[in-house]
Amino acid sequence: MQDYLSVKIRKSAGPNTGMELPPKIFKAMEGEFLEYVEGQSLTVRFPVKESYSNPFGFMQGGMIMAAMDNTLGPLSLLLLPPSITTYVNQVYQARQNGLRIHPCHGLYGENNAHAG
Structure with a gap:
């Protein structure tokens, strides 16, 4: 899946874009493509490293x-x-039993396509 999606993403980006794919931060965070549902969703796994932890x-x-x-x-x-x-807007809401994460919505480029 990882190699297949990497090739598909490079192909979608087009030739001569000057983009480094995957970007350095994706590699540094050890991202791993798990699933792509054509035209709908992408699932990526990132390890939660100790260095990423907050005081809690x-x-x-x-x-x-x-x-x-x-x-x-x-x-x-x-x-x-x-x-x-x-x-991109992300809202965190503290709860007694841990951290609850609300949905994130991103608005992309000139086409104003919406992803949520």
């Missing part, structure tokens, strides 16, 4: 956002022409 032992919010960006970015290349994320 949970994955730090910025690293969660980086993992989400490293999932939405490849998905956008599979669905749309090359674009950049122009808006």
Whole structure:
């Protein structure tokens, strides 16, 4: 799956884009493509490294956002022409039994295609 999706993403990005795919941050975070449902969804796994932890032992919010960006970015290349994320909103709500994460919505490039 990893090699298949890497090739598909490079092909979707087009020739001579100057983009490094996958980007260095995806490699550094040890991202692994698990599943792609054509035209619908992409599932990527990232290990929760000890260095990513906040003082409570949970994955730090910025690293969660980086993992989400490293999932939405490849998905956008599979669905749309090359674009950049122009808006992402993430809301965290503390609960007694841990951390609850609300949905993230991203708005991509000039086409204003919406991913959520």
